Amino acid sequence: MAKNVYKRLAQHLDKLPGGFPPSPSGVELRLLKRLFTPKEAKLAVHLTLNREEAGIIARRAKLGLDEAEQRLREMARKGLIFSVEKEGAPVLYQAVPWVVGIFEFQVNNPDETFFRDVSEYNLTKVSRPQPIPQMRTIPIGRSIEPQMEALPYEQAEELVKTHTKFAVAPCICRLKAEKIGGACDSPKETCLIFGDWADYYVRNGLGRYIDQSEVAKILAAADKANLVLQPNNSRELVVMCCCCGCCCGILTRLKSNPRPSELVASPFRARHESEKCEGCGTCVDRCQMDALIFEGDRVAFNSDRCIGCGLCVSTCPTGSLTLERKPPSEQIKVPISMDATWRELSQV
Numbered sequence: 271m272a273k274n275v276y277k278r279l280a281q282h283l284d285k286l287p288g289g290f291p292p293s294p295s296g297v298e299l300r301l302l303k304r305l306f307t308p309k310e311a312k313l314a315v316h317l318t319l320n321r322e323e324a325g326i327i328a329r330r331a332k333l334g335l336d337e338a339e340q341r342l343r344e345m346a347r348k349g350l351i352f353s354v355e356k357e358g359a360p361v362l363y364q365a366v367p368w369v370v371g372i373f374e375f376q377v378n379n380p381d382e383t384f385f386r387d388v389s390e391y392n393l394t395k396v397s398r399p400q401p402i403p404q405m406r407t408i409p410i411g412r413s414i415e416p417q418m419e420a421l422p423y424e425q426a427e428e429l430v431k432t433h434t435k436f437a438v439a440p441c442i443c444r445l446k447a448e449k450i451g452g453a454c455d456s457p458k459e460t461c462l463i464f465g466d467w468a469d470y471y472v473r474n475g476l477g478r479y480i481d482q483s484e485v486a487k488i489l490a491a492a493d494k495a496n497l498v499l500q501p502n503n504s505r506e507l508v509v510m511c512c513c514c515g516c517c518c519g520i521l522t523r524l525k526s527n528p529r530p531s532e533l534v535a536s537p538f539r540a541r542h543e544s545e546k547c548e549g550c551g552t553c554v555d556r557c558q559m560d561a562l563i564f565e566g567d568r569v570a571f572n573s574d575r576c577i578g579c580g581l582c583v584s585t586c587p588t589g590s591l592t593l594e595r596k597p598p599s600e601q602i603k604v605p606i607s608m609d610a611t612w613r614e615l616s617q618v
């Protein structure tokens with residue numbers, strides 16, 4: 271009976287954005303069993319991408335209100351669902367995908383076995399194309415020239431200005447790498463959270479509030495550490511990850527593809543003027559996608575691998591690297607909000 275509950279939950283999560291496809295070993299069920307009790311798994315399938323009061327969910331699940339409220343509060347505390355709590359208003363609950371969602375909410379999970387199961391799942395799960403990525407890549411501000419047209423939702427600093435509430439949390443991908451071996455030396459407390467999501471993280475002990483000046487310091491440290499800025503793929507900012515190419519699940523999948531530029535949601539790409547290049551190699555060290563490599567004493571550029579992060583541009587001493595905007599036909603859609611992204615993906 272319990273096994274059927276977890277299978278049903280896996281199928282439910284598989285219908286959400288990003289999916290939760292099966293693996294040959296069934297490791298996805300082991301992951302769910304580690305996180306959800308059978309009663310929580312049974313209730314979770316009744317949550318949707320709409321933010322709803324406990325009473326509505328209770329009726330759908332055929333549970334008493336008190337019991338449903340108790341379980342929902344506990345599930346939100348454990349990072350299994352999302353909740354919004356505002357003074358003078360009823361608490362609202364919402365389903366979240368496996369990624370971005372349940373996995374990222376496990377920053378306080380100390381279980382090495384859990385992270386090993388996550389690694390097994392990522393390596394063996396059924397691979398599916400995702401026409402609208404959940405995350406996108408935006409360039410660091412120093413790589414955007416003043417004359418270049420860049421919309422506010424394409425610039426980190428402008429995105430941050432749209433919010434007044436900020437939090438920071440440890441990077442779950444680097445924590446996973448640290449637990450199972452192979453972690454890099456990049457900063458760990460680099461996941462930036464905004465608005466209602468910031469409240470959720472702090473309320474459940476997943477992160478801490480910070481002010482806008484500390485956000486700026488974290489972005490500067492990310493630039494120095496060669497980290498790619500990846501906000502959620504919508505114009506309305508909810509999260510912004512600072513990602514390395516060795517630990518980040520999204521970047522490692524992109525890197526394994528021969529043409530990452532076709533899969534990433536990014537409005538920009540680099541342009542390399544080889545005649546100006548002096549072969550210093552700074553850009554080779556900065557690039558997380560191996561789009562820039564040494565060929566003899568010169569640097570070669572593969573535009574098919576470029577994701578438009580701007581890390582190479584901002585430190586090029588000769589100006590041989592610049593950013594250019596992709597033609598509209600090559601740009602992936604950026605929905606208005608994260609909820610809009612999720613809804614579009616759930617209909618694919």
